[in-house]
Amino acid sequence: MALKTEPFVINIGPQHPSTHGVFRMRLTLDGEVVIDLEPVIGYLHRGIEKLAEGRTYTQNIPFTDRLDYLASMSNNLAYVLAVEKLAGISVPERAEYLRVIMAELQRIASHLVGVGCFLNDCGAFFTPLLYMIREREKILDLFDMVCGQRLTYNYMRIGGVSHDIPDEFLPALDKFVREMSGFIDEYDQLLAKNEILLARTKGVGILPKELAINISASGPVLRSSGVKWDIRKADPYSIYDRFEFEIPTGSVGDAYDRYWVRVQEMRQSVRIIQQAMEQLPSGEVLSEVPHLFHPPVGEAYGHIEAPKGELGFYLVSDNSIAPYRFHIRAPSLINLTALRDMIIGWKLADAIIVFGSIDICLAEVDR
Amino acid sequence: MIISNPSLSLERYLQTPLEWAGGFWAHWGVFAVGIVAVVLILVMAFIWFERRGLGRFQIRPGPNRCGPFGILQPIADAIKILLKEDIVPAKGDKWVHWLAPVVVFVPALMIFAVIPFQDKAVLADLNIGILYVVAISSVSVVGVFMAGWSSNNKFSLIGAMRSIAQVVSYEIPLGLAIIGVVMMAGSLSMNEIVNAQTIPFILLQPLGFLIYFLAALAEINRCPFDLLEAEQELTTGFNVEYSGMKFALFYLAEYVEVLAVSAIITILFLGGWKGPLLPPFLWFLIKVFGVFFLIFWVRSTIPRLRIDQVMAFAWKCLLPLALLNLFITGIQVIVWPEALPWVMIPINIAIMVILVLLWSKFFRLGGGRVEV
Amino acid sequence: MKFERYGIGIAKGMALTFKHLFRHPITTQYPEERLTVSRRIRGNELIWDKERCTGCATCAKSCPEGCIEIVTSMGEENNYIVDKFEVDTGHCIFCGLCVEACPYEALFMGYAYERAKYRRQELVLAKEGLLLSDERQPSGYGRPKIEATLPQQTLLIDRDH
Numbered sequence: 001m002a003l004k005t006e007p008f009v010i011n012i013g014p015q016h017p018s019t020h021g022v023f024r025m026r027l028t029l030d031g032e033v034v035i036d037l038e039p040v041i042g043y044l045h046r047g048i049e050k051l052a053e054g055r056t057y058t059q060n061i062p063f064t065d066r067l068d069y070l071a072s073m074s075n076n077l078a079y080v081l082a083v084e085k086l087a088g089i090s091v092p093e094r095a096e097y098l099r100v101i102m103a104e105l106q107r108i109a110s111h112l113v114g115v116g117c118f119l120n121d122c123g124a125f126f127t128p129l130l131y132m133i134r135e136r137e138k139i140l141d142l143f144d145m146v147c148g149q150r151l152t153y154n155y156m157r158i159g160g161v162s163h164d165i166p167d168e169f170l171p172a173l174d175k176f177v178r179e180m181s182g183f184i185d186e187y188d189q190l191l192a193k194n195e196i197l198l199a200r201t202k203g204v205g206i207l208p209k210e211l212a213i214n215i216s217a218s219g220p221v222l223r224s225s226g227v228k229w230d231i232r233k234a235d236p237y238s239i240y241d242r243f244e245f246e247i248p249t250g251s252v253g254d255a256y257d258r259y260w261v262r263v264q265e266m267r268q269s270v271r272i273i274q275q276a277m278e279q280l281p282s283g284e285v286l287s288e289v290p291h292l293f294h295p296p297v298g299e300a301y302g303h304i305e306a307p308k309g310e311l312g313f314y315l316v317s318d319n320s321i322a323p324y325r326f327h328i329r330a331p332s333l334i335n336l337t338a339l340r341d342m343i344i345g346w347k348l349a350d351a352i353i354v355f356g357s358i359d360i361c362l363a364e365v366d367r
Numbered sequence: 368m369i370i371s372n373p374s375l376s377l378e379r380y381l382q383t384p385l386e387w388a389g390g391f392w393a394h395w396g397v398f399a400v401g402i403v404a405v406v407l408i409l410v411m412a413f414i415w416f417e418r419r420g421l422g423r424f425q426i427r428p429g430p431n432r433c434g435p436f437g438i439l440q441p442i443a444d445a446i447k448i449l450l451k452e453d454i455v456p457a458k459g460d461k462w463v464h465w466l467a468p469v470v471v472f473v474p475a476l477m478i479f480a481v482i483p484f485q486d487k488a489v490l491a492d493l494n495i496g497i498l499y500v501v502a503i504s505s506v507s508v509v510g511v512f513m514a515g516w517s518s519n520n521k522f523s524l525i526g527a528m529r530s531i532a533q534v535v536s537y538e539i540p541l542g543l544a545i546i547g548v549v550m551m552a553g554s555l556s557m558n559e560i561v562n563a564q565t566i567p568f569i570l571l572q573p574l575g576f577l578i579y580f581l582a583a584l585a586e587i588n589r590c591p592f593d594l595l596e597a598e599q600e601l602t603t604g605f606n607v608e609y610s611g612m613k614f615a616l617f618y619l620a621e622y623v624e625v626l627a628v629s630a631i632i633t634i635l636f637l638g639g640w641k642g643p644l645l646p647p648f649l650w651f652l653i654k655v656f657g658v659f660f661l662i663f664w665v666r667s668t669i670p671r672l673r674i675d676q677v678m679a680f681a682w683k684c685l686l687p688l689a690l691l692n693l694f695i696t697g698i699q700v701i702v703w704p705e706a707l708p709w710v711m712i713p714i715n716i717a718i719m720v721i722l723v724l725l726w727s728k729f730f731r732l733g734g735g736r737v738e739v
Numbered sequence: 740m741k742f743e744r745y746g747i748g749i750a751k752g753m754a755l756t757f758k759h760l761f762r763h764p765i766t767t768q769y770p771e772e773r774l775t776v777s778r779r780i781r782g783n784e785l786i787w788d789k790e791r792c793t794g795c796a797t798c799a800k801s802c803p804e805g806c807i808e809i810v811t812s813m814g815e816e817n818n819y820i821v822d823k824f825e826v827d828t829g830h831c832i833f834c835g836l837c838v839e840a841c842p843y844e845a846l847f848m849g850y851a852y853e854r855a856k857y858r859r860q861e862l863v864l865a866k867e868g869l870l871l872s873d874e875r876q877p878s879g880y881g882r883p884k885i886e887a888t889l890p891q892q893t894l895l896i897d898r899d900h
Contacts, residue, residue, distance in 0.1 A: 010521050032525075032674065059803035062834035123671030125590065127756060130425045134765060138896045145892055148779040148848070148880045154834045162839065163779070163881070168891065175896050190755045193748035196591060196670050291801075291840070348525070349594065349673045424756050428764045668756045669749060723746070 007035060010348075014043050020117065021362025025351070032347045037340045041333075044366040052326040056292060057083050057158060060326070064313075065152035067328065068364040070113055073106035073143075074306040076156040081237055082302025082313040083158050087295035094283040095160035096239045101173075101276050102143075102155065103304070104269040108180070109139045110307035111262045114359035118259060119191060121356035122200055128191055135183055138176050145169055158293075160286035173277065180270050184263060192263070201256040205342040205354030208253060212338070219309030220265065221335045221358055224250030224257035231305040243275050255357040262359070292321045308332055308359060328367055332360035398490040402479050409655075410622045411441040416656065417663045424667040445615065453611040456519045463517040468609070468616035470510030474503045475623040482630050483558050485640050485647045496557035497549065500631060501542055504586065507620070508534040511595075514617070518608035529674050530595045534586055536681040541582040543689035547575040547696040548635045561639030569636040570712045574692045574719040576636045578685055583632070585677065587624040590666035592677055629658040684726055691722060765898060776852065778879045778889040781833045784849030785826050786877045787869040791845035794819030798837035798846055806830040807837060826869060828854075829862040838881045847877035847885070 007030040014022040022043035028036035048067070052060045064079045065072040077099055084091065091099075116132035140150045146165055147155040155162055191197055207217070212225040222229055230247045232240040248264035250257030295317045303312035309331025316325035335358050343351045415430075415438060422429025430437035455464055481496040493499055508531055515527020549555055551571060552563040569576045585592040609617060633639060633654040642650035672680070695718060699711065767774055776782075794811040810823035838846050851874070856862055871877065879886025 008521065010525075055803055059801065059836065062803055062832055062836070065834075119670065123591070123593075124669065125421075125667060127425050127667045130427065134426060134895075138894070141892070141894045141896065144777040144780070145894075146779070148777055148781040148835070148878070149833075152832075152834075154836075166778070166886075172894055172896060179896070186755065190668075190752045191670075194669065194752050195746065195748050196672060198748075199676055200670060200673060347673060347675070423760050423764070426759055426762060426764050427766050431768075664753060664756065668752045727746070 005030065012351075020356070020360060021365075023360075023362055023365075025355075027348070027351060029348060034343055034346060034348065034351055037343055037351070039336065039339060041336075041362075041365055044362050046367065048367045049326050049328065053322060053324065056321045057295075057323065058291075060323070061156065061158075062152065062154045065154055066363065067330070067367065068110075068306065068308060068311075068332070068361045069151060070361055071106050071110040071307045072151065072153045073102045073155060074110075074304060074311060076153065077103055077238075078302055078304045078306065078311045079313050080156045080158055080302075081304065082300050082315050083295070085302050086298060086300035086315050086317055087158075087293065089159050089289055090287060091160050092284050092287055093281050094164075095285045095287075097276050097280045098161050098165065098285065099156065099238055100240070100243075101273055101280075102146075102161075104272045104276070105139050105142065107269045107307045108266050109136050111266050112136045112139075114307070115259060115262050118255075118353075118356040118359065119197075121352050122197060124191065124197075128187070131187065131190070135180070142169065142172060142176065145172070157286055157289075159289040160284070162286065164285045170277065173273070177270055177273055177277075181267065184266055188263070192260075198256065200350075200353060201254065201259065201357070203252070203254050204346060204350050205255045205357065206253050207338055207342055211341060212253065215334065215337050217309070217335050217338060218331050219306070219335065220258055220261045221309065221338075223247065224261045225253035226251055231303060231310055235303075237302075237304055242279070243272050245272050255354055258357045258359075294319050294321060303329070306331060308361065308364070309335055328364075330364040330367060332358075332362075332364045336360055336365060395490070402490055403476065405484075406476065406479055406623060406626065407619075409626055409652075410619060413622050413626060413659060414441045414444075416659065420660065420663055421667050424664070448615040448618075449612060451611040451614075453613065454608070456517075456608050459519040459608070460517040463513050464608075465613075467510050467514035467517060468613045468620070470513060471507045472510075472616045472620040472623070474506040474510075475620050475627060477503050478624075478627045479630075481557050482627070482634065483561065483639065484651055492556060492558055494554070494556045497545055497555050497560070497631075497635075500627075501538070501545065504624070504627070505534070505538060507624075514609070520608055523607055526595050530588065532674070533588075533592060533595070533677055533681075536678055537582045537585040537685070540578050540681065540685035540689040541586060543686075543693055544575045544579040544582065545635065547572050547692050550696055550700050557634055561634055561641065564638045564641065567636060567638040571715055572636070572692070572696065573716050574688065574722060575696070576632075577719070577723075578689050578692065579635070580632065582681075582685060583628040584662070584665070585681070587621065587628055589621075589625065589662060591669045591671045594671055594674055594677070625659065625662065626655070629655045629662070632658050688722060688726060765895065774893040775890050776850070777892045778886045779881075780848070780850060780852070780878045781835050781880050782849040782852045782878055783833065783854040784828060784851060784875060785831070785837075785864070785869060786847040786849055786871055786875055787824060787826075787866075788845040788847070789821075789866070789870060791843045792821060792824070793843060793845075794821040795842070797840045797842060801836045801840040802831075803834065803836065804830050804832060821866075823866070824869065825863060825865045827863045829859055835880055844882065847882060848880040850876040850878040850889070 007028050010027050010029055012025045012027065014024045024040040024043070026038040026040065027034050048063055052063055055063070061076060061079065064075040067075045083089075112132040112135055116129035119128040120126060143153060143155075144150050146169060147153045147163060207221065207225050209225045209227060212222050213227060217225075218229070218231075226249060228247055228249050231237070232245075233247060245268045248261050248268065250261050297317060297319050299314070299316045301312055301314045303310055310329070311331055312329035314325070314327040314329065315323050318324040339355065339358070342354050346354070418440065419429035419437065430440040433439040433443045455461055478500050480490045481493055481499055483492075511530050511534075512527045515523040515530075518524075548560065548568055551568060552560040554560065554563070584590075588595045630651075633651065637654050637658070639654075640647035640651040642653075645653075703711070794809060796807075796809045796811075799805075799807040799809050806827040808823065808825045808827075809821065811819040811821050814820040833848070835848055838848050877885050879889055
């Protein structure tokens with residue numbers, strides 16, 4: 001004799017301790033099992049794409065900072081690459097190396113927060129998160145030394161970077177890089193082989209390979225499903241073809257693989273920074289670009305491998321000082337379209353964990 | 368209430384309960400008030416100790432603004448909570464909502480009636496001491512369900528349902544682990560159990576200690592079994608609609624239960640108030656704080672389990688181990704009652720290691736859907 | 740027989756947390772202790788040099804938010820006299836584009852970061868409120884000569900052991 005039960009709808013509302021921003025999910029539950037999911041976004045929409053059409057190309061750089069605010073350097077870099085492609089501006093060597101160093105440091109910082117918040121969602125009561133934030137503070141001190149801010153840097157300019165590094169930057173960076181691999185090992189000891197973490201995340205929220213490719217997922221989400229695709233190797237931008245690094249790839253595509261891929265990417269970023277520090281040439285850091293320049297009529301798409309995925313800027317110009325169309329290809333939004341398929345069939349507690357393992361930033365989703 | 372011989376020292380005085388002037392009721396009155404006061408002060412000390420300790424595990428100082436080393440922090444929290452407005456959900460069940468914190472708090476406090484702080488310094492030296500404790504501590508789960516139901520909130524209801532399933536499942540291994548100790552001591556009375564420990568029972572019953580520790584953590588809803596108040600998922604579960612003094616009662620009830628569990632572990636496994644140099648009362652406190660340190664050390668490191676994993680752990684892992692422990696202890700008590708401890712300790716520890724390793728072979732991941 | 744996952748992972752994690760008990764906390768007790776900020780900090784105020792400013796309004800044109808308002812009139816020696824120079828620091832995003840754009844080095848970012856006010860109108864700074872003084876010191880963002888005179892930043896990597 002089966003019990004007659006009915007499914008009920010629960011609303012994990014915009015204000016919630018663990019939804020990484022203002023994101024709303026309406027789950028239909030049958031007991032504890034999720035049978036349907038409806039995401040609601042748009043609570044953080046600010047109209048950046050429209051606002052950018054009324055400002056010059058240089059004035060748009062601070063706006064791009066505020067897209068994925070945990071990885072501002074990458075946003076700046078993607079936009080500046082798109083404009084340089086549109087207008088055909090070249091960048092001095094030293095500026096290219098500085099850009100790579102900043103982008104990789106930013107990747108480490110963003111993954112630290114992503115992994116820390118994921119572990120916090122699993123229930124480890126802030127301890128791993130605080131250890132990660134301690135390391136992230138060291139990176140933010142370095143950024144503070146270079147450009148004066150800790151979160152929204154406004155550092156890259158069209159044609160290079162805005163300031164050269166001060167004298168004390170390289171010794172501090174050297175010290176940091178030497179301690180970072182030791183920290184990742186220590187952190188592995190804390191939780192990577194923890195039985196409870198394995199029980200909660202292994203096999204949970206699997207994203208199969210074909211589905212990941214079909215929804216154009218990118219970044220660690222795609223790589224953990226077994227697809228070896230990284231824009232730094234597949235379509236190298238800036239000077240990434242001069243460095244030697246590997247692309248960590250998962251096998252199954254569950255939440256544990258996504259977490260593992262991010263930790264390994266941090267190690268590879270440390271390798272890239274060490275190589276860039278050795279090869280850093282001298283010279284100027286900003287090429288001569290007019291204050292208000294008119295790029296030729298046309299369109300350009302500049303994309304990079306941001307910490308969260310493939311971040312792309314699509315710019316259309318009509319020979320005036322402001323872009324005609326400014327579109328952002330946000331990786332978090334595209335990765336989020338797989339959420340429903342990953343969560344259906346699992347329990348309520350797993351829904352939170354899988355959502356945390358995709359590692360999104362709501363400001364990018366809503367723009 | 369007239370004290371008959373004021374020249375007796377406090378220690379000897381406490382050791383002669385039933386010959387008090389005024390008789391039974393004076394003894395009861397003094398001890399009841401004394402125990403409530405001591406428990407509340409110890410709970411405040413526990414709150415302070417946990418917050419400072421968690422802070423140090425997380426490379427931060429912990430509270431240090433209210434008073435030197437933050438000692439007055441629990442008092443500041445209490446004052447803040449008392450000053451808050453008392454909100455009752457409009458469509459909730461008013462009387463059940465009002466009664467729930469009481470039903471949760473009072474049984475937790477009643478456990479302390481049988482805990483000896485020193486030899487015979489106990490409110491009521493029942494000869495079924497430990498059975499009374501197990502019985503009383505299962506009453507508070509009814510209060511938790513009342514709280515979840517009367518809040519008229521889906522999250523609270525889910526939290527309450529989970530909690531009932533968890534608490535009821537873990538009572539069985541809890542009781543079975545205690546029986547091992549009882550067999551070794553030969554009595555259910557708490558005082559007798561402590562007196563029978565010439566060497567602490569943790570060495571003779573390592574498996575029993577492990578089972579009791581985990582089952583007790585699950586009973587009081589602490590990490591790693593705290594999915595009831597999982598802030599990240601359910602925004603603190605069943606007590607989300609409570610504020611003011613009622614919330615304070617839930618919060619205090621959790622800490623009183625932690626204190627009770629620490630005290631029971633000290634009595635059953637660590638030798639209660641026995642120790643060489645210091646007065647016995649101090650030894651008891653030191654051991655209780657040591658067990659509490661272990662409890663919040665576990666809290667700061669380990670993620671939490673999901674509800675079906677919690678249930679699987681209870682029924683498939685702890686219950687068989689508890690039965691085996693009971694069986695083996697029974698054999699040891701009957702066949703070798705006068706065995707030398709130095710022989711039994713290594714045998715028991717070896718049995719524990721073998722059983723834990725055997726059961727961990729059954730630990731499968733992925734819910735059976737994925738080959739890992 | 741190889742036994743896995745019998746609790747060693749949990750024990751190793753707990754050993755690491757225990758080691759952290761003996762590390763010094765890295766917290767700074769604000770407001771009793773303060774760290775020295777970066778020499779190039781883009782602090783919460785702007786500082787204006789009245790003598791060097793010619794009223795060209797390049798800063799106003801390069802601001803993404805449009806917070807700088809400048810009103811000028813013609814002077815005798817064929818120069819501008821700045822009648823009104825107002826910055827709305829409530830709207831400002833402190834990106835520093837105005838400081839980089841100024842051709843006469845007449846505008847600086849501030850060094851202080853504790854400039855909260857109780858009313859929004861007090862955040863709008865006019866001519867006299869923007870001048871250099873003892874409390875309003877400039878930072879070295881885009882101004883290398885000032886950067887050389889400021890103290891070194893305290894780094895966490897030096898303090899943490």
